[in-house]
Structure formats: C-alpha cells, structure tokens
Amino acid sequence: MDSATRFSLPILLVLLVVFAAWFVIAWRRTQYTFLQACIYVVNLFFTRVLWRTQTSGSLPVINGQGAVIVSNHVSGIDPLLIQLCTNRVVHWMVAREYYEAFGISLIFRALKSIPVNRGGIDTASTKLAIRLAQQGGLVGLFPEGRVNMTEELLLPGRPGAALIALRARVPVIPCYVSGAPYNGTALGSFFMTAHARVVVGKPIDLSNYYGRDHDKSVLGELTKEFLIEVAKLAGVNDFEPKLAGRNWKPGDEDAENGSAGVTAEDEATTPDHP
Secondary structure (H helix, E strand, O other), X not given: OOHHHHHHHHHHHHHHHHHHHHHHHHHHOOOOOHHHHHHHHHHHHXXXXXXXXXXXXXXXXXXXXXXXXXXXXXXXXXXXXHHHHOOOOEEEEEEHHHHOOOOOHHHHHHOOOEEEOOOOOOHHHHHHHHHHHHOOOEEEEOOOOEOOOOOOOOOOEOOHHHHHHHHHOOOEEEEEEEOOXXXXXXXXXXXXXXXXXXXXXXXEOOHHHOOOOOOHHHHHHHHHHHHHHHHHHOOOOOOOOOEOOOOOOOOOOOOEXXXXXXXXXXHHOOOOEO
C-alpha cells in the first residue's frame, strides 16, 4: 500500500462515518421507514444533482393532515420531483403493470403506492386512496391521466382527484412541474440531465361541496378548477380547461365538456399512461 492510499483511506472512512451519522439523525426526524429513507436519499441525488430541480416551497399541509395532490404530467419522474416538497410519503396511484414490474416493484411497495388497473373499474384502489387521505395521508394523482406529449399546456382532465378529495373531505394541492426529462420510456429519464422546477400552489378548500361527490357536474367543475390552478402556477391565467371522455386520447378533437356515460369510479381509477 503506497503512502497516498494510506493517507486517503482514513479520510474516506471518516467521511463514511459522518455520512452514516447524518443519515441516521436525519432519518429519525422524519416519518419514513428505513427503506423509504434510503430510497429518498437516492432520489435526492437524481433530483438535485442530475435534474437540478428547483422548488418553490413545501406542500402547505401540516403533519397528520390529509390532502390530494394534483399536477400536470410531463414525465414519469414527476412524483420524484414533487417529493422534494415534503418530508412525508406521497401515495401515488400507479398502473398495476409498473407496480408489479420486476426490479421496481419493491420500491413502489416500500413507498406504499396505490396500484391501479388500466381498464375497467378499480373500486378497491379508489377506496384505498380515500382511506389513506382520510387517515391523514397524502395521495397524488395526475388529472390528465397520462404523460402530456403534445404542445398543449394541459390535456383534458379526469375527475378522479375530485372524487377522492370530496369523499375523504380533504383539500387539494395543485403543483406545476416543468423541465422534467422524458424520452418516451419509463427509465430513460434516469440517463438524462435537466433543469427541472416544481411550483406548489395554495390548498383548494372543497368544504362547500362535501356530500356532493355523486354529482357529475360538481366533479367536472372541480376538475376544471384544478386544471385552472395548475395553469396559473405555469403563469397562464386564461387557460380554458376541458374534460376527457372515457375513450379520449391525445390528438382527439372531441374532448367533452362533461363525462357523459362515464362513472366517477371509471375516471377515478384511470392510472398514469406513459
């Protein structure tokens, strides 16, 4: 062993001990499990170093207060960026095939994500999201239902977030994400650099609508309000939101002003589509 190696090894060991001590102290100040804390340390590297993410502040909810988070959707890593705005676990609704995929299933399970079937009604997932929010948890959804790969600011929205928030009787927090890397694949973002940004809005109080979660017109109007608030965070104050019909796809010109023929549960459980 040469002199340079003998000199550098003790320094490296000291740095490792300091990092381990910092990690344990920081972890004990959070509500994370040990595995969740390890995942979020890795997340810090990608979000702060690789994607150079800037945030406007923390999610405006106190510990123990439930809420539904809504955001635009520009990349599969959007949840990782929004996670920087809170030291609590956010339960994102995830397409079941991703939730059960080899290699990443452990991560989704550790973070207590909510698996959702792509087709049909997934009442169990909706009920789980409602229960988590009622118990003081944070539930995350993308009203657009899929990654927006168009030139439009926001795709037509689906009223799942409104349904869950009304039944759980919790506020909705809008967020806007920009600059997130995306190449059309689930893992491509982890090999791309970026200058991402997350803007957090003020909570939207839905108390005037409690008890009206079966009214499709209320769900539709609230969904439009969520999209308008997200657009304002992007600096667009005259955005005209639309609602998506059950079979709407990007490029369709017949986005509906309502959700005729679609149950609230249908829309609530539509998972993210890449």
